[in-house]
Structures are given as C-alpha cells and as structure tokens.
Amino acid sequence: MSDPATRNRSRATADMVASRANVSRVAVSRAFNPHASIKPEKRDLILRVAQELNYTPDMAARSMVTGRSHLVGVIVPDVCSPWESQEIDALTTALQAEGFATLLFKTRTDLSMDETLLTYMKGFNPDSVIAFTENVRPQTLSRVLDRAVPIYVAYPHGEDETGEAPGPLFDRLNVMQRDGIEQAIALMQGYGAKRFAFLAGATHSLATAERERMMHNIMAERGLEPPLRIQGDYTYDTAYRETLNLFRVGEGADAIFSANDVGAFGVIDALRHDLGLRVPQDVKVVGFDDILQSHWKSYNLTTVKIDLTERVQALVRLILRRLKSPSSPSLTETVSTRLVVRGTVG
Amino acid sequence: MSDPATRNRSRATADMVASRANVSRVAVSRAFNPHASIKPEKRDLILRVAQELNYTPDMAARSMVTGRSHLVGVIVPDVCSPWESQEIDALTTALQAEGFATLLFKTRTDLSMDETLLTYMKGFNPDSVIAFTENVRPQTLSRVLDRAVPIYVAYPHGEDETGEAPGPLFDRLNVMQRDGIEQAIALMQGYGAKRFAFLAGATHSLATAERERMMHNIMAERGLEPPLRIQGDYTYDTAYRETLNLFRVGEGADAIFSANDVGAFGVIDALRHDLGLRVPQDVKVVGFDDILQSHWKSYNLTTVKIDLTERVQALVRLILRRLKSPSSPSLTETVSTRLVVRGTVG
DNA sequence: TTGTATGCGTTATCAC
C-alpha cells in the first residue's frame, strides 16, 4: 500500500543491501563509488539488489565524511524576474548534469543582504554559493560562509579585469558591458537620436550603476550631451510611470536606454499606448539582457545581449575548478555583451 | 585573510563552542533548540560564543538523527515559464519563513518524468516534494520517494473533490477550474462570439486536458458548437505559428481560449501584427493563469486567474500538516479560479 | 580485491 498512513517510512540502508546481497557494508559503498575498486560482477549484483530495495546512498551521511554536500546555494532577490528565472533554469540544468542540486534562497526584494539568511544557508553546507544579489559585498559572503566558495558576479569599471577595489581575492565572473553599450549608443546616434535618457535599475544595483557610468563615458567620447536620468527599479510598472513623467512634466527624449529589458517594455508601452508616440520613429528604445520575451512581436526589442549559455558555463567552470583545487589562487571568468538589433531603433 | 587560498576552511563545531564556553556539547545543542530546557543565561552565553566562532549547527548531522532534512524538493520542467517562476518564488518565500530550504530540480522539458531524477533527489532526503510536472503519476513519485511526502497538484474532472481515479491516497491540491472557464466562455458569448477555438498546452499536460474537457462541457450546456482545437505547447512561438495556420489555411475563429497566458500573447501578436486583425473587435482572446505580464498594456489580457498566494499557502499547509502528523489520512486542499476582465474581450 | 575499525557533527535517551 502506498497510503500515507501505511507507507513504509524507513529508508533502505547500505547494511540492508549488504545483508541481502551477502556482501559487506563497504562493498555497497564501493559499488556506488565509480572510482572504487570492486569486482564488476559484484558491483552489478549490489546495484541490482539496491534497486530492488529502492536504496539510494544518503547524501547527508555521505557529506559528513566526504565534506562535500553536492549542494550549490543560489541567492536571488526575485525569481519572477525573467532574466533571473532564465539564469536559474540554465544553472540548475548545468549543475544537475555535474551532480549538484540547486539550493534556492530568496533575499528581500529591497536587495538588502540579510546576514541571518547567510547564516541559515551555511547550515546546509553548500559546496559553493552563487549570489545574484548585486549589493552584497564578497567580503560579507565569505565571512559567513567559511566553507563554501562564494562566486561573485562583477561588473568591472573598465576593460581591466583586475581593476576592482576588493582585489583578486574572490572567484568572480566579470561581465564586460562596454561593447554592447557602445554599439547601442552608436546605433541610436546613427539613426539621428539627439536627446538621450537612461532608465536606471534598482537603486543599489551595481550592474545599473556601471551601465550608467559607461553610458556617460561613451557619450562623452562621442561628443554627445550627457543623458537624462530616470530612476527605475527594473520593473515594468515603474518604468511605465516614470516614462509618462518624463514626457508630461519633463522635457522628453528621443532615445531611451533601459538598464533591463522589462523596463524597456514599460517604456515602449507608455510611449505607444498612453503618449501616442511611435517607436522607433519618434523615440528609439534599447534594453539590456535579451530575455526570451524580447523577441515577442509587440516589443521586438533591440537590446544588449548577455550570452546566457556562455555565462552559466563560466559559472559552473568556476565552481568545479574551485572544488577540484581549493587552494588555488582566485579564479576569474569573463563574458562579453553585444547588441541584438531588432525593431525599436530605426 | 579571506583569500580563497588561506581562508579557514574548517567549520566550527558544537564541541568547539562548548569548550570555549565551558559547557557541555549537549548544552550547545539545547541552546539552538527553542524547545529544549536550558537556563536562559546559559543559552545567551552559548549563543554569544557561537556567534564569535561563526558557528551554525550542521543540518546534515542534525538531519541524520532527527530524520528531518528541512529540505523541500521542487520539481519543474521549466523555470523560465512565468507562471512557474512566480510559483517558485512564492513557494520559496513561504518555505523559508517556515524554516525550509527549496531544493530545485529540473526535468526534461518534454515533461517525461525521469525516475533517475527521482532516485537522485531521494538521496537528499527531502522532507517533502512538490511536483509541478503534470504527467508524473503520484504513484511513481511515492514509489521512489518513500520517506518524503509527495504533494500532487490535481485538476479534478468535476467539482467532486474525491472523484479522481487514484483515490484519496495522496496529499493533493485540487484546482477548481470550472468557475473561471465558465465565466470566460459566458463573457465571450455575451460579446457575440460564435466560432470558438481552444489553444491546447503541452500534449501530456493534465491541466490543459482538463481545461479542454471542461470547455467542451460548458459550451455544450450553453448550446454552443464544440470549439476548434489548436495544438500548442504553452510557448509563445508555437501559439504564434499555429494561430497563423488557423487563419491562413484553416477556417479561423472569432474567440480563442488559450490554456495559458503566454500562449494567449502569441495568439494576440499573430492576430495583430501578422494577420491584421483587431483584438477584441475581430477576435476575442482569453488566457489562463493571470501571470504578472498579463496586465502589460500591449496585451492587457482577460484571463482566468488562479490565486497564487492562496495556492502557495495551501501547499505549505499541506506540507506542515503532513510533517506534524505523518500517519494521518491523506490531505486535500482546494483553490478556486475566477475570471479577471481586462481588454481582450469586448 | 576485500573486510574491520574509526570518525563525521548532531540530537535523543537516560540518568542524575
């Protein structure tokens, strides 16, 4: 019977498999360890008996002796956000392929990294931790999670990979944003944009700060006036509202660069459905991320793409390398960005 | 130093805290267990020393003796899908508040539930499992995960809560879809729709099958012709392509009911941007789920809402109740649906 | 290749 009330709630143990297969407890352990030396026929027998008994090695017990939990902690402020959900999806797939399970934690959406959360997380002994929350300092992460390897997704100021203030103390993934941003500005400029605006993301986000800084630099190099600034928070609703503001009480713009794609959608909808303006004829719009929704016909957004596959592979590479050699100096991976041209500039 | 190479990689243990605070190891354990009896001052001392040493109880060791891992497995076919990502987000938040961590697993996107995955998952000893993959039989789930409590999200055929074939053997969440679907059809009919079409979701999805069956019943009751059928897979691209098909080589329709919101977006974009038809004047469209994107101005979708908060609370209630009394008969929770009227019918 | 003995970090049991 499989009724919850009568179901057998005791797990099969290695000992049970051992006695049923007439082998020692250790043999069972070896049968499940690919690197252990055991006679093939014996392993087959044990594996067969194990399957009969529905036995699986207990990861908790295993982790106590090996020191590896096969758990990777992932900290996100908001799973709903398309970009993050796509990254979680790809990451989970890649980690699963390497034998790791994803341990998901949510921080408060105001992005304030909670030390309580880190402490709580530490109890699960993750082999590694990936923090999407951009306002947590790597120092904070590694102070609490002493056994795990925090991986810090950084957005370096220039093209110099090691130019960050914290120095090369942490494993990190650098996202080179300059190329994509320069291409975006060049395209808008090439189509005659004169008055630029930047729709910023959440207040404390490092990514949006860096995108803004870089936009200023590039525009200065090209002899363009500094862009107007719209304070957003990466959400559609705020982007929509602030765009109305910009055109109703502000001076408007003829080119808007949003710190993320979802914000660009809000901008486009406000322009088209409320302000009666045409995109791209009256106002050009460029986003950032290239989420799955960006090719939807209602938006067909021109956007700066961060290659998700490349990015996730780099993250997994960092994790595996660090686990293989825990004492090697800090590792760095780099991913690039580039403009994907669709229909919102032209 | 916090350099990866020099960082202290050994965790503080209860013994270390004990000797530093001049108490026994057991006292440390009690200090971290709210229900244990220990002198308040002693607990405070231990907690202070623990914080100094950056000590956190090891969940793996704890789970070995208590039998509780404080892990809840969540199986999804696709984290990117807006509905699923919203549910994962809400679920993780709710579980975290109750002291559980979310263990995320992905099945292949063809929805075939892999027994290998379940076996792998079992190794982590989750206290409970929530399966979003709709084609996995609860029997399969509980056969492999003998210690966990699978929670099955069911879509009962009628309004009879216990009418499902497997009988009341599993904890389950019933989603009552009839109300919302009936309201949707009534609204479209009220605005003069004559030729209905149903855009189905993935082939083996129970949810879409049930939605379709119910739509047939309700339309028959109302003296309407059975709807045309479009085979989709819950994605935007397929919905877009199949809508073009329906109108170019097929006979078209003046009301389309999509099994999910994302599919409805594809329908709307195909109608407006490729077929030159107006929504809602020429074709009425209704979706299912009420995801965050449905209120975006480009779609402004009329849709059948499943209350996410209600649904997640029900799931967490099921988990907690089952954990509290493992031997009680199977539990059932019910959530309802209702139509949210926006701009795509009228 | 195989088996024996030991330890991982914690909580439950039972004395006091």
Added chain:
DNA sequence: GTGATAACGCATACAA
C-alpha cells in the same frame, strides 16, 4: 536543569 553515552548512515585508512 544538566551531562555522559549511544545512535544516525556512510566513506576512508589500514590491514589482510
């Protein structure tokens, strides 16, 4: 209220 001891399930060092 407190402390000693025995488990939990597994992998490793070591001896055979």
